Amino acid sequence: MAPVNQFEDEYAYLKQNTSSEQSKSHQLSLRSIITNVYQLGIPTKTDGACGGLPCSEEGRHSLLDIVLLSQWEDHAWKGHLRYDVSSCQMKVITGGKKFIAQLNENWRSNILMDLEKKIFQSLSPIRSSYMKTHREDVLFCVSCGEKEGSELVYSTVLPKDGILIIANANPVEYGHIFLVPYDVHQMPQFLDKRVLGLMSQITAEVANRSFHIFFDYDASRSLDHKCFQACYFADPLPVELLPTTAIYGNLLTTGLYIGEVADYPLKAVVFVSKNLKALVEIVGEMCSYLRDNGTAFSLLISDCGTRIFLFPQVYTLLGYRLSTWECGGYFVYDAKSDFNDVTEVDISKLLASVSLDVYNFKNLMQQCCNAAVKLIL
Known part of the structure; x- marks a missing residue:
């Protein structure tokens, strides 16, 4: 992913020094964080997503895209990342699926679990101790605004609820971030439709087809609150290039398409609609259904929020489950021998090992x- 140019003059204030305004209190509360707030415009009644923002033309960037990339690049330039992910060796694995492999000897696969332990405690707000010691990792905040159009504002007080954008020091790809839903009083429970809607709206506002948002739900873990993740991929993930078999509807008559990804070792469902409100409604229903049945799953939000992949997973004997990017066909290896030796057959077997059986997938x-029928009616 090629880096975006530095902020234009009208955005230069983002880099102003805020250290003199920081609270001198020993306990740094969540709302005392001084940061930039990107306020989302009010969704339209017709499509529920900021007037249905189209993906930007190649070479052009939306305001949120510029803010995100510039803040992340500045964070990297200051040395806060463990490595330069753009220097990692990449290859497309030989075979029809075109799986992607990355060699990253600094990779830590348990980084998300570590972050959740540091930030969260069960049924409690974000830990102020984390925010005090890791303030530099918070790039900015996204919240719901009260105007028709979105805007970027500088604030000495965070909104009462929103999405914290936190840099991932162990990036899988360019611009890798955590998107952390928060409330100053309590943590959102599981994956409510409001939070999912915000994530879809953020993807639409970034308006860059390289930008993808991920969500992984592990039914075996007691921690109910989850981080989302996002990053930029230079090329579509392998699963995005595959044909699909229609399960329900089409975009012309119903405005909603549901399909099964064809000829893929991991059974997956794809939802497509330009009506982001309807898309969030049905995907949220399916996530709740899987949770109620104790099924792990991963979500991939792509195409500027108009396409969502759902990857249900079973647990292997070793308790292993895949991350969303792995479900999509993108694998990171920390050993050169594994990177050199991996084949399409190996990856296909791994994907198939966590796939639902035919009966449960049919259900x-x-x-x-x-x-979908209830939603359309």
């Missing part, structure tokens, strides 16, 4: 159809 597809 899921039926639930998708039932939910």
